Amino acid sequence: MSYEGWILIVGSLAGITCGMTGCFLILRKLSMLADAISHTVLLGIVLAFIISQSMNGFYMLVGAAVVGLLTAFLVQIFHSSGIQEDASIGVVFTFLFAVGVILITLFADDVHLDVDHALMGEITFVPWDLVKWGFLSELPKAFLMLTIVLVINLMIIGFFYKELKITSFDPQMAAAIGIPVLLIHYLLMGMVSITTVASFDSVGAILVVAMLIAPGASAYLLTDRLSVMLLLSAIFGVAAAIIGYFLASWQDVSISGSMASVNGLIFAIVFLFSPTKGLISKRLSMKKIKMD
Template sequence: MSYEAWIILIGSMAGITCGITGCFLILRKLSMLADAISHTVLLGIVLAFLISQSMNGVYMLIGAAVVGLLTAVFVQLLHSSGVQEDASIGVVFTFLFAIGVILITLYAGDVHLDVDHALMGEIAFVPWDTVQIGFLPELPKAFLMLSAVLLIVLVIIFLFYKELKITSFDPAMAAAIGIPVLFIHYLLMGMVSLTTVASFDSVGAILVVAMLIAPGASAYLLTDKMSVMLILSGVFGVAAAIIGYYAAMLFNVSISGSMAAVNGILFALVFFFSPAKGYLFKKFALKKVKYGSEQ
């Protein structure tokens, strides 16, 4: 497969994985928690390296998942103790992220593990970072990691679709009918953690936030059906990866940054022109009603 094809494929996989996971965050009004986890998993990556002395992707995933879950637990504890949710998120993620930065500075300064790499990532280098497993040809590590995480996310959604759907729309009813709301919440946070760290090499932690939120937010404005929203979010994620790549080539800019920017542009288009919830549609409908009442 060509260099260009690998970049588009890996970017598309990151878009699909982040997009479908982000749908549940949007429905639960937890979009900013994605920002928090995308930063705090840096601590998980550092701790995984310090314990294992290895940059193996499996250790990174485990470390990120553990710290991502701890982030959700700490936010929940503070919020249940009376602290506002946005304040809880701000305190937890800045504290854990700061610890991660300090540990990198103290113990991993001579290792290819730096804050810029984790935050800003660059997909242009991903096709060259390959590994060979068994009889398979050499494949990019990011492709293998994203493939594994995408499969895990799809299996979780398939197995717990009803529970995820009900707890997202009406957690009180979900608790009343016996669904373990807290377990589903932390299961989702684990999905977000895995998705975030798997996308590090592709777009970096900061830009993962755009891929986690923008495709799902765009899909939300186009449909009221959960299954359709998941499909549309994946489509938006792929579209942003493809358009973002060619836009980056055209303007000679960062590929990952271009992909994130296209996510924002697609959302803006949907926001204004969505036939159901779009801004212009609502303005037109309001004027039509006002004009009709004056007749």
């Protein structure tokens, strides 16, 4: 596989994984929780390194999942105590993220683990960061991590599709028919956590928020069916990764930033021209109603 090919594949995998996972956050109106988790998993990565003294991807995923669940748990506890959800998210993510930054400077200052790398990512280094896994030849670590996480997420969505769907659209009815709403919620938060850390090498913690939210938001404006929304979000994620890469190569700018920007442009186009929920179609419908 060529250098350019690996970048396109890894970017596309990040787009698919983040886009499909983000659909459920949008339906649950938890988009800002994705921002919180994308920052607080930095603490999980640092703790995993301190405990294991290894940059092994498995330890990073476990650490990220634990801290991501901790973030969701603390936000839920504060919100249940009467604190507004946005305030709960702000307090929890700033505190846990700050602790992660402090631990990096204290215990991981001399290794390839820094705030800039975790926040911004650098997809251009992905083809050179190779690992050997089993009988396979050396492959980019980001590719293996994203592939594993994508398979895990697809399995969770496949096995718990009905539960995820009902709890996303009507949690009260889900609880009434015996679905463990809280358990499904934390299962989703675990998906968000491992998806975020697996995407660090390609887009970083800050820009992964765009890939978690924008493809799903664009798909939401085009369909009322969850299955179609998941498919469209994956398509938009891949399109943004590919178009973003070639735009970045053309203009010699940040690849991850370009991918995130294209995600925003796709959303803007859909927001304007969606046949049913687009701004222009709504204006035309209102104008037609007034004329009648």
